[in-house]
Amino acid sequence: MTETRAIETDIGGPLESAAPADGLWHRLESTIFGAGGIVVLLAVWEALPRIVTLSAGTKLFFTTPSQIAETLWQMFATGSIWVPLSVSASGFALGLGLAVVAGLPLGVLIGRSPTLNAMLDPFITAFNATPRLVFLPLIMLWFGLGLWAKVIVVFIGALFPILINTYEGVRNADKTLINVVRSFGANEWDVARLVVVPNAMPYIVAGLRLAIGRAVLGVVVAEFFGSESGLGVMMVQAAGQYHVDKVFAGLIVFAGLSLIMTAAVQVLENRLTLWRPQRAGGE
Amino acid sequence: MPGYIQGRNVNLTFRPPNRGPVRALSNFDIDINEGEFLSIVGPSGCGKSTFLNVLLGLVKPDSGDLQIQGKPIVGPGTDRAMVFQEFGLLPWRSVQDNVELGLELKGMARDARRKVSQPLIEMIGLAGFEGHFPHELSGGMKQRVGLARALATDPHVLLMDEPFAALDAQTRDLMQVELLRVWQEARKTVLFVTHQIDEAIYLSDRVMVMTKRPGRAKTIFPINLPRPRDYEMRTTPEFNELKLEIWNSLKDEITV
Structure with missing residues (x-):
């Protein structure tokens, strides 16, 4: 019983459902990484003045x-x-x-x-x-x-x-x-x-x-x-x-x-x- | 009686920059009857394609007399049309727009052009492909478009410059049959340049052998095989005899 099920899943289920998801991931992969990079950069930039104390002089040249x-x-x-x-x-x-x-x-x-x-x-x-x-x-x-x-x-x-x-x-x-x-x-x-x-x-x-x-x-x-x-x-x-x-x-x-x-x-x-x-x- | 197309002492020398002059045609004489199918065979570079371009009006000969229906050729005209070797289709134009090219240049209105091109597209078996671009077509389909384009302006003379050279052997055989059918319907005067003796005999009323450069007419062979012609005819003794005769005349001109 278990064996049969395993074979069935192997042939049908997972492969069929995995293929489109895999395709979608491939299509979006570069977009996600690209956008992710920007988000991380902006987050670090935004957090910077809260983590490090900037001097009054530096603040003049800085923005978030x-x-x-x-x-x-x-x-x-x-x-x-x-x-x-x-x-x-x-x-x-x-x-x-x-x-x-x-x-x-x-x-x-x-x-x-x-x-x-x-x-x-x-x-x-x-x-x-x-x-x-x-x-x-x-x-x-x-x-x-x-x-x-x-x-x-x-x-x-x-x-x-x-x-x-x-x-x-x-x-x-x-x-x-x-x-x-x-x-x-x-x-x-x-x-x-x-x-x-x-x-x-x-x-x-x-x-x-x-x-x-x-x-x-x-x-x-x-x-x-x-x-x-x-x-x-x-x-x-x-x-x-x-x-x-x-x-x-x-x-x-x-x-x-x-x-x-x-x-x-x-x-x-x-x-x-x-x-x-x-x-x-x-x- | 002067021919429908008549050439006397046509001379042409090309003078490419930085190289020596090349004599392409030397005292070239030709007479073609109205409605005739004449093929020209000759060694590579003998000037047979050049002669077609002269007849088309794209190249001016240096001297000599060349007339169609008694009128000298001074430039391109709607009484002549060419089917080009590598099809010469504009890749950015659809099948329909390619077929209508000559009509458009004559200043014909869109609706009138459609009326001419549609039956031609049906005749060449490309109905349903009107909106396709050339790169979406097979070689045989492309040359059928080239043929329809040449026929669209309803010329008296059809010039064909090795039109089937770029096709595979089977497509070529089918295109030959189709060309004969079209020619028998439309009764154009056809000048057909080819390298293939088989093809020349199968299609033509007469076959002209040209000498090596500078090209002249060497021998003209009348092809008295009955029409309509079929594929089996190529296996008859008469056909093969003609093939041998023409080959014997041609081979002296070929230098390897």
């Missing part, structure tokens, strides 16, 4: 997660965050938008035209090899401390990843496919629309992801070194007044924005590359 959360909540509740956030966001969006609008067609043109490539390549290479910070004094001199200086800084940072990746993708276009559409009477615009740009899309999306990072960096740099308002300005001012919690609050908002943008690009990429074998699943 709960304090940061409180400050962040207050900033949203009173609405004091909206002005700097909107200033930073418009600088980011305008600069990145202009970089896409300029970089994408320019990348396609340079990739398709050997003449344009020969003409512009020295400028692009030189410009791209120069650290963007070098241009900051000039930009501030010419455009002042307002929105447009920020837009230019963001633009310069975001343009090259988009331009260069688009160019690489365009150069990689399948010559047979270009001949195919040509044989059906396609002109140069049709070739770009039907073959060259779709073919370059994975490169362009990778460039966009890089460009977003550069654009956020551009906002931060512009606001740290010469702007009238924005999240970065708020952080610098808060640091000057030893409001460490406020500095962290700004940092969290910046990190949050970057994460949202990266997720948006991921969604865009999944939509644009539905046709690719590795995305379709199955095999």
Whole structure:
């Protein structure tokens, strides 16, 4: 009797019930460990001033997660965050938008035209090899401390990843496919629309992801070194007044924005590359 | 009487950068009748694919005269369509959108395109696969899409550049049967480039053997086997005799 039961359980019960639970655990394992790590870190940080007595001087430079959360909540509740956030966001969006609008067609043109490539390549290479910070004094001199200086800084940072990746993708276009559409009477615009740009899309999306990072960096740099308002300005001012919690609050908002943008690009990429074998699943 | 497609003294030399010039076609003459199925066999690199590209209007010859229905070829046109060797399907387009490519470039409206593509998709046996992407199809299915795409614009001349070379032997046999059926229905003038003598004889009214580079027409073999043709025909003495004759003509041109 016992023996029979044992065999039964061996074949049926535990295996069947274990398999899905095992799968669920596998799927959640990294999430649980990832979230767990953050929770442990925050707990230790929060407990630190209660375990160790900090000197008055050290306290000036110290804050706790709960304090940061409180400050962040207050900033949203009173609405004091909206002005700097909107200033930073418009600088980011305008600069990145202009970089896409300029970089994408320019990348396609340079990739398709050997003449344009020969003409512009020295400028692009030189410009791209120069650290963007070098241009900051000039930009501030010419455009002042307002929105447009920020837009230019963001633009310069975001343009090259988009331009260069688009160019690489365009150069990689399948010559047979270009001949195919040509044989059906396609002109140069049709070739770009039907073959060259779709073919370059994975490169362009990778460039966009890089460009977003550069654009956020551009906002931060512009606001740290010469702007009238924005999240970065708020952080610098808060640091000057030893409001460490406020500095962290700004940092969290910046990190949050970057994460949202990266997720948006991921969604865009999944939509644009539905046709690719590795995305379709199955095999 | 001039041919439906007529070529006289067509010369073409490629001048790749950093390398010596390559003469692809030398005083190439050709005459093709309307509704005819003509195959071209020749050694690798003899210029037979190049000639198709010249006929398609993608490559301009250096000199010579090339006409279809008395009109010189100046560029791609809707009277001709090509079925490409590696299928040439746009991987980011569905079966339906690939079939409709030529119609779209002609500026045809969506509804009108559907009316043309739907019967073609049914004819090639891919009904139900309209929304599939090329990577989800087998090789044979892909080339059937390539064939439907070429037929969609209703060209007079169908150019086929080793269309079945990338398929396995069994699929190739089935595709040959299917091609003959389509050709007998639609009565296109077909120019078919291949490496396989069997395939050329089985499909064609005439088989042209080309010389090694620079390519010229060497011999033209009329294939007087009755139509419709079936698979058993490949085992008849007539078929094998033709095969031997063509092989004898071709083998002198092949250098290993």
